[in-house]
Amino acid sequence: MASATETGETDQVREIGHEEYDPVGTAILITIYFLILVLLWVFMYFVEFLGNGPTVVGAVLTVVGLA
Amino acid sequence: MRNAYVDQFPAEAKVIKAAFWSSFLALAIGGSLGLLQALHRTDVLRIMEAPDYYTVLTAHGVLLAITFTIFFLVGIFTWGVTTSLDRGLVDLRFTWGWYAMMVVGTVLVGVSILGGVVDAIPMNADVLFTFYAPLQPHPAFYVGLVLFVVGTWLAGADWFRTWLAWRSDNPDERIPLPTFMALTTTLFWYLCTLGVALSILLLLLPWSLGIVDSVNPLLTRTLFWYFGHAVVYFWLMPAYMLWYVMLPKLSGGKLFSDPLARVVFVLFLLLSTPTGIHHQYLDPGIAEGYKFIAMTNTMFLLLPSLLTAFTVVASMEHGARQRGGTGYLGWLKALPWRDPVFTGMALAGLMFAAAGFSGMINAGMNINYLVHNTWWIVGHFHLTVGTAVALTFMAAAYWFIPQVTGKELWNRSLGLVQVLVWFVGMTFMSNAMHRSGLFGVPRRTAEPQYENFAFEPAAGSMGEINAQVALGATLLTVSLALFLLNMVMTSLGGSSDEIPDNTYAETLSGPEDAPVVLDNLKLWTAIATVLVIFAYTLPLASIIDAGGLFGPGIDGFQLAIEAGPAFVLESVREVIA
Amino acid sequence: MNIHTYEKAWLVAAMVLIVGFMATITYGAVGPGIAMIDDDGGTIDPAEINDHERFGEPGVEHVGDDEYEVAVVAQAWSYTPEQIEVPADSEVTFYVTSRDVTHSFSVVGTNVNTMVIPGQISEMTVRFDEPGEYGILCNEYCGEYHHTMEGKLNVVPEDEFDLTELSVDAPSEVEAGNETTITANVSNGMQEDLETTVALEIGDQGSERDVTVPGDGSEEVEFTVDSAELGEGDHDWTVTVDDYEETGTLTVVNATDGGDGSAASGGDGDA
Numbered sequence: 015m016a017s018a019t020e021t022g023e024t025d026q027v028r029e030i031g032h033e034e035y036d037p038v039g040t041a042i043l044i045t046i047y048f049l050i051l052v053l054l055w056v057f058m059y060f061v062e063f064l065g066n067g068p069t070v071v072g073a074v075l076t077v078v079g080l081a
Numbered sequence: 082m083r084n085a086y087v088d089q090f091p092a093e094a095k096v097i098k099a100a101f102w103s104s105f106l107a108l109a110i111g112g113s114l115g116l117l118q119a120l121h122r123t124d125v126l127r128i129m130e131a132p133d134y135y136t137v138l139t140a141h142g143v144l145l146a147i148t149f150t151i152f153f154l155v156g157i158f159t160w161g162v163t164t165s166l167d168r169g170l171v172d173l174r175f176t177w178g179w180y181a182m183m184v185v186g187t188v189l190v191g192v193s194i195l196g197g198v199v200d201a202i203p204m205n206a207d208v209l210f211t212f213y214a215p216l217q218p219h220p221a222f223y224v225g226l227v228l229f230v231v232g233t234w235l236a237g238a239d240w241f242r243t244w245l246a247w248r249s250d251n252p253d254e255r256i257p258l259p260t261f262m263a264l265t266t267t268l269f270w271y272l273c274t275l276g277v278a279l280s281i282l283l284l285l286l287p288w289s290l291g292i293v294d295s296v297n298p299l300l301t302r303t304l305f306w307y308f309g310h311a312v313v314y315f316w317l318m319p320a321y322m323l324w325y326v327m328l329p330k331l332s333g334g335k336l337f338s339d340p341l342a343r344v345v346f347v348l349f350l351l352l353s354t355p356t357g358i359h360h361q362y363l364d365p366g367i368a369e370g371y372k373f374i375a376m377t378n379t380m381f382l383l384l385p386s387l388l389t390a391f392t393v394v395a396s397m398e399h400g401a402r403q404r405g406g407t408g409y410l411g412w413l414k415a416l417p418w419r420d421p422v423f424t425g426m427a428l429a430g431l432m433f434a435a436a437g438f439s440g441m442i443n444a445g446m447n448i449n450y451l452v453h454n455t456w457w458i459v460g461h462f463h464l465t466v467g468t469a470v471a472l473t474f475m476a477a478a479y480w481f482i483p484q485v486t487g488k489e490l491w492n493r494s495l496g497l498v499q500v501l502v503w504f505v506g507m508t509f510m511s512n513a514m515h516r517s518g519l520f521g522v523p524r525r526t527a528e529p530q531y532e533n534f535a536f537e538p539a540a541g542s543m544g545e546i547n548a549q550v551a552l553g554a555t556l557l558t559v560s561l562a563l564f565l566l567n568m569v570m571t572s573l574g575g576s577s578d579e580i581p582d583n584t585y586a587e588t589l590s591g592p593e594d595a596p597v598v599l600d601n602l603k604l605w606t607a608i609a610t611v612l613v614i615f616a617y618t619l620p621l622a623s624i625i626d627a628g629g630l631f632g633p634g635i636d637g638f639q640l641a642i643e644a645g646p647a648f649v650l651e652s653v654r655e656v657i658a
Numbered sequence: 659m660n661i662h663t664y665e666k667a668w669l670v671a672a673m674v675l676i677v678g679f680m681a682t683i684t685y686g687a688v689g690p691g692i693a694m695i696d697d698d699g700g701t702i703d704p705a706e707i708n709d710h711e712r713f714g715e716p717g718v719e720h721v722g723d724d725e726y727e728v729a730v731v732a733q734a735w736s737y738t739p740e741q742i743e744v745p746a747d748s749e750v751t752f753y754v755t756s757r758d759v760t761h762s763f764s765v766v767g768t769n770v771n772t773m774v775i776p777g778q779i780s781e782m783t784v785r786f787d788e789p790g791e792y793g794i795l796c797n798e799y800c801g802e803y804h805h806t807m808e809g810k811l812n813v814v815p816e817d818e819f820d821l822t823e824l825s826v827d828a829p830s831e832v833e834a835g836n837e838t839t840i841t842a843n844v845s846n847g848m849q850e851d852l853e854t855t856v857a858l859e860i861g862d863q864g865s866e867r868d869v870t871v872p873g874d875g876s877e878e879v880e881f882t883v884d885s886a887e888l889g890e891g892d893h894d895w896t897v898t899v900d901d902y903e904e905t906g907t908l909t910v911v912n913a914t915d916g917g918d919g920s921a922a923s924g925g926d927g928d929a
């Protein structure tokens with residue numbers, strides 16, 4: 015009972031088995047998502063963040079300065 | 082013959098129904114407060130005094146992030162365990178016991194928060210849901226939280242004993258997927274709540290009762306976040322479960338891969354907890370190395386979510402193609418977009434994809450200087466818990482409430498409108514919040530209008546941002562009202578024979594393809610514990626070493642309940658002078 | 659376990675993404691040299707802030723070349739000092755701690771942002787290349803009036819910056835015929851010597867004195883004032899050093915009028 019499909023409720027017109035199914039559309043969508051992530055990451059890090067004025071820098075620089 | 086959940090498990094259905102309604106009540110109150118906050122901050126409508134804003138915000142945070150989500154979770158997990166094991170809970174009195182405990186806990190917390198605005202209640206808990214010491218709430222707030230959490234522990238125990246009972250009857254079977262998900266989630270919940278429970282019981286509660294006279298704020302804060310990151314996955318896991326076991330079926334297809342679903346939940350068990358320090362990237366007193374370790378774990382935690390994105394979308398595509406969809410992307414049109422359950426969950430998933438992006442930014446250690454504690458963060462988690470979780474739950478309710486009541490959903494079209502309005506409202510609100518965070522607008526701030534400087538957006542204006550937030554919040558509240566209306570009207574309706582059977586998705590690649598070791602819960606728990614020990618022993622030791630277990634004589638602050646602000650400022654100035 | 663080829667590819671892509679993110683963050687640390695707030699600042703007992711060597715007198719301190727240290731105390735709901743001024747082209751290390759609850763110290767529109775936790779000292783070093791004016795706000799809830807907690811950070815052009823302080827000790831009254839002195843105290847917070855001129859104007863008279871104030875020291879300059887030249891009555895005076903100015907009034911009284919003659923301070927204060 016637990017995992018019987020409700021074929022009645024869905025408008026299934028064909029049965030696609032494991033072997034014959036390639037999620038091409040998913041691959042396309044996920045590739046687009048990947049590209050968006052990369053582009054936005056680069057934008058956020060290098061433009062929004064590094065371009066956002068003064069930033070906290072390492073004490074290493076201070077030590078060099080004192081020496 | 083009708084075969085809904087209520088027909089199979091009438092007694093369990095009652096508990097689940099109670100849990101759902103507790104959850105909806107929290108959502109109703111919390112959501113309305115959200116509107117109040119949005120309008121106050123943006124100066125569109127200010128009907129309360131600024132100090133009351135923080136009482137309201139405490140209630141909003143606690144009611145939505147803790148009460149709403151977790152009551153729904155216990156309902157869903159109880160459904161998942163009983164349905165997939167095909168057996169009832171072992172002892173319903175025990176079940177009602179933990180439910181009652183969660184309710185009592187919530188009421189205690191709620192009343193202590195309410196004391197912040199109602200003079201008749203001599204309590205106060207304006208500490209926000211993070212209750213950072215030395216801000217100090219009434220002890221009832223801590224006691225309530227502990228009761229609530231212990232209630233969830235017992236709920237977990239309930240699922241475990243039901244599973245063990247099933248195991249003795251089915252020694253060789255694989256753990257059914259929904260049960261597997263509930264159990265792995267419960268395991269990391271035990272692991273992470275241990276920190277906050279110890280923090281409250283050993284440090285904060287004695288301090289608020291005056292038994293010890295000091296706390297170490299960094300220590301209690303670190304213990305909070307030890308729990309505080311894992312809790313976000315705790316909210317998320319029931320949504321993931323629904324995406325894995327409901328969405329494929331709703332789409333007309335099968336779950337693409339059961340083994341990968343198991344891998345994903347195992348990864349969450351392993352990595353949810355040893356990441357909490359990523360909330361403390363900008364805290365003093367924690368060495369950079371520990372922050373880097375937390376970041377590494379956090380980044381790897383992206384993996385299960387990215388895998389989920391693929392598996393869930395592939396399952397939907399499978400359904401769409403079985404329904405006759407074709408083409409590279411044309412199949413998208415074949416999905417059941419008129420079904421509010423499907424559409425709500427799919428839109429929630431879409432928003433989660435966007436949230437994934439802002440989450441990656443949050444995870445990046447040094448870029449945290451840009452976004453930490455700004456409104457960007459609030460924008461982020463209204464996409465995660467506020468939509469990925471909340472919208473999934475609301476959509477799921479359109480399926481579950483008929484299941485547990487035997488009554489037909491009052492109005493499906495209204496449900497569709499409701500999920501769409503939420504999506505649109507959240508797009509406005511969250512987008513504007515994200516943007517404003519980038520130019521420094523702080524979160525948790527009643528009136529972010531300053532005397533000596535103004536915010537300088539690179540594009541757009543503060544006015545336009547405020548307008549979007551107010552508009553978004555209004556739409557969200559409308560959506561919320563429609564949801565509640567639909568729930569109430571459904572409950573008032575009569576029993577129906579049209580309720581679909583209680584089932585969940587079949588799999589394309591089933592558990593037989595999954596290595597048996599995946600079901601070895603002991604092994605994964607052991608590894609998770611070791612990872613936590615690695616990530617936390619040294620930071621905690623150095624915090625205690627530097628500041629002491631109880632800190633250097635730090636009193637509690639309740640800024641300022643009885644005294645007017647002028648008084649407090651004066652006394653502070655005296656101290657300075 | 660059979661995983662579909664596409665999903666395997668996605669797994670690889672996801673790993674590339676994760677590693678790429680961490681590589682970017684690491685680049686930020688070693689390239690531009692971004693450092694995280696950590697435990698370098700040490701701990702402090704909030705009850706002892708007033709006696710603390712650094713936080714007892716919060717403010718800006720010059721520690722050498724282009725390096726400055728700024729001590730800030732956060733408390734509900736203000737910062738001490740509220741206004742911070744540092745020169746451009748400098749490297750400033752902030753030390754921030756809290757007297758009561760958790761706050762933040764966040765410089766709006768920059769990446770300067772830290773939590774301020776009671777018992778801990780947040781230490782962060784920042785380079786300011788350009789002049790600019792920034793707001794400071796608290797972005798962690800710290801009580802009912804949290805939203806009013808703000809401050810100001812002014813990065814001024816290098817040549818407009820100094821850490822000079824002027825205070826003046828002057829009597830308010832002098833008997834006609836007597837001489838008196840107005841003493842200017844010039845202190846120099848910079849490490850280098852300060853060469854400047856102290857000027858006194860009183861009535862229609864004026865005098866100037868060149869001084870060299872040693873680095874991290876102070877110098878007193880005494881001006882002798884002869885009441886006979888001023889004549890009876892009120893005389894406004896002004897002492898100036900660079901942009902700093904102190905003013906007051908000296909009254910020359912007739913001895914027989916019997917003013918109480920005490921040397922109450924006429925003008926005293928910090929520039």
Ligand code: HEM
Binds near residue numbers: 211462523525554
């Ligand atoms: C009607 C819908 C909602 C509206 C209009 C709304 C509005 C807001 C606003 C304006 C804030 C920001 C307060 C500030 O930073 O000053 C906020 C905070 C928050 N919201 Fe919502 N929200 C809604 C729904 C939700 C939902 C469904 C959840 C979770 C399930 C949620 C969880 C939170 C949390 C955890 C906070 C942070 C509290 C804190 O900072 O302590 N909200 N909300």
Ligand SMILES: [Cu+2]
Binds near residue numbers: 309360
């Ligand atoms: Cu987190």
Ligand SMILES: [Cu+2]
Binds near residue numbers: 762800804805807
């Ligand atoms: Cu504050």
